[in-house]
Amino acid sequence: MEIQTDQQLDSLLGAYKTAVEQWIAAIREEENFATPDHSMKEWEVWDQAGFREEEAREQAKAARQAYVDALREKLYNF
Secondary structure (H helix, E strand, O other), X not given: OOOOOHHHHHHHHHHHHHHHHHHHHHHHHHHHOOOXXXXXXXXXXXXHHHHHHHXXXXXXXXXXXXXXXHHHXXXXXX
């Protein structure tokens, strides 16, 4: 295993923060579709926004895990 440099860790942390910001934006987008319009069309649009939120959440979790794994490798060498 390769010991991570601070620059590599900074890059992974930056990627995580970016992913979290994208997740937050997806949550807000989904929230915006929760309107009093009870039509099937709006429900489908809201559903699609929900799928995008789930995908953004998974990306944020993966970015976090990449950072944690690299940090663990640097600090504990495993």
